[in-house]
Amino acid sequence: MTQDPTSDQDLGLDGDLLAYVDGTLAPERMAEVEARLARDPEARAATASWRHHDNLIRQMAQAADDLPVNMRIAALERELAAKLQARKRRAFMMGPALGRIAASVLIFAAGWGAHSLYGSAIQMVGGAYPQFVSATLAGHQAIRQAALQQAEFLPDEMDTALDWISAQMQHKIDSPKLERLGYEVESARLLATESGPLAIFHYRDGQGERVTVSIAAHAPGQPDYTLRVVRQNSDSMAYWTDRGLDYSIIGSVDPGRITTLAAAIRE
Amino acid sequence: MSLKTDVTLHTASLRRYALVLTRDATAADDLVQETLLKAIDKADTWQPGTNLRPWLFRIMHNTHISDLRRAKTRSDAAPDLPEPVVGDHQHTQLELTQVLQALDQLPEAQRKPIILVALREMSYAEAARALDVPLGTFMSRLGRGREALRQIVSGIGKGKLSVLKRKGSL
Incomplete structure (x- = not known):
């Protein structure tokens, strides 16, 4: 491959020359190929010609960027993206990642245990707090039973996540929008609990503090919950009902901060 | 990057590829639409975690082959080159016309590797996957095709040059 070719056919089959033209030649090969081109006018002419033809073809292709927007294509793009997202979600739920997510959910539950909430949460299931709060804190069993029905979305998938979660919950679910208070969303999940679907949004601020x-x-027929703020050791939580949806927010912050975050969500 | 953003970027690439394949803006958009419709239909064959671009280009490649079998639209559409294609320089326009007509003299198996690599949208391996051929075969077709194209354009390929002359392009 490094010998000087004697025919045009050989030139076309020279991987070094092709890579040189396409900018994929390994740096350590560059000097050798350039030396060869300096002493081989036919190879020099061939590579110059290939590159020139490529440029012409590419220029023509780029004319497509100036074509008018095609609304039918734009609609098909959206439909395809939705289909592929669904495909990705199904593969995610059926594939090896499921184990990772199931484990992460357990970490979620256990994490609150580390915050001395887990034990308290178990007691809450007995009825001291609304069931949706209990589910958020300590729905360990429900989460485990419903592991196959979970989905997780990453930060760049929030639009899709909100659409999908809204469809699953048959309610319009808006983003908690804690970004304006310095938090970034880490993930969104949908859990199947004994009381129905539960959307979970994990946030983290610049100092690494998480809120969920x-x-x-x-639940139909149940009275709405007015805003309540509860302190549990170093953690605080707030919960309330608003327009047919029950909300809760939990974090290792003081009650004043959790109230501010709750107010931001309620706006 | 979200899937929607990915799809939008790849669709722009498909449109460029389709324009060179068809030489006609309307035919190019038709090919892109047909490709996206098939991609929607085949969405379950995409493997999440793999690069979407070669998968989409492969669908377009197969769609284009089917179209060519149904009708020789490419040669018929040749007079409808979009304007302006490469600017106002007449010499460049003439060169482009020669290169496109020389491309038409090549077998489809050599033409598509040349176009795909010229677009600089994919690696050799991804382009080979898009055309559903082994990498070695792809490289061989690319190299042979480039040399054949050069010979036709420069007039070394005597027989093919005469074809161009009969078409009145030189």
């Missing part, structure tokens, strides 16, 4: 927001459909 949950949203669930309010």
Whole structure:
């Protein structure tokens, strides 16, 4: 391949020359190929010609960028993206990642245990707090039973996440929008709990402090929950009902801060 | 990057590729639409975690082959080159016309590797995957095609040059 070719056919089959023209030649090969081109006029002419033809073809292709927007294509793009997202979600739920997510959910539950909430949450299931709050804190069993029905979305998938979660919950679910208070969303999940679908949004601020927001459909016939703020050791949580949805927010912050975050979500 | 953003970027690439394949803006958009419709239909065959671009280009490649079998639209559409294609320089326009007509003299198997690599949208391996051929075969077709194109354009390929002359392009 490094010998000087004697025919045009050989030139076309020279991987070094092709890579040189296409900018993919390994740096350590560059000097050798350039030396060869300096002493081989036919190879020099061939590579110059290939590059020139490529440029002409590419220029013509780029004319497509100036074509008018095609609304039919734009609609098909959206439909394809939605289909592929669904495909990705199904593969995610059926594939090896499921184990990772199931484990992460357990970490979620256990994490609150580390914050001395887990034990308290178990007691809450007995009825001291609304069930959706209990589910958020300690729905360990429900989460485990419903592991196959979970989905997780990353920060760049929030639009899709909100659409999908809204469809699953049959309620319009809006982003908690804690970004304006310095938080970035880490992920969104949909959990299947005993009381129905539970949307979970995990946020983290610049100092690494996490807060978790949950949203669930309010049970028919039950009175709405007015805003309540509860302190549990170093953690605080708030919960309330608003327009048919039950909200809770939990974080290792003081009650004043959790109230501010709750107010931001309620706006 | 979200899937929607990915799809939008790849669709722009498909449109460029389709324009060179068809030489006609309307035919190019038709090919892109047909490709996207098939991609929607075949969405379950895409493997999440793999590069979407070669998968989409492969669908376009197969769609284009089917179209060519149904009708020789490419040669018929040749007079409808979009304007302006490469600017106002007449010499460049003439060169482009020669290169496109020389491309038409090549077998489809050599033409598509040349176009795909010229677009600089994919690596050799991804382009080979898009055309559903082994990398070695792809490289061989690319190299042979480039040399054949050069010979036709420069007039070394005597027989093919005469074809161009009969078409009145030189």
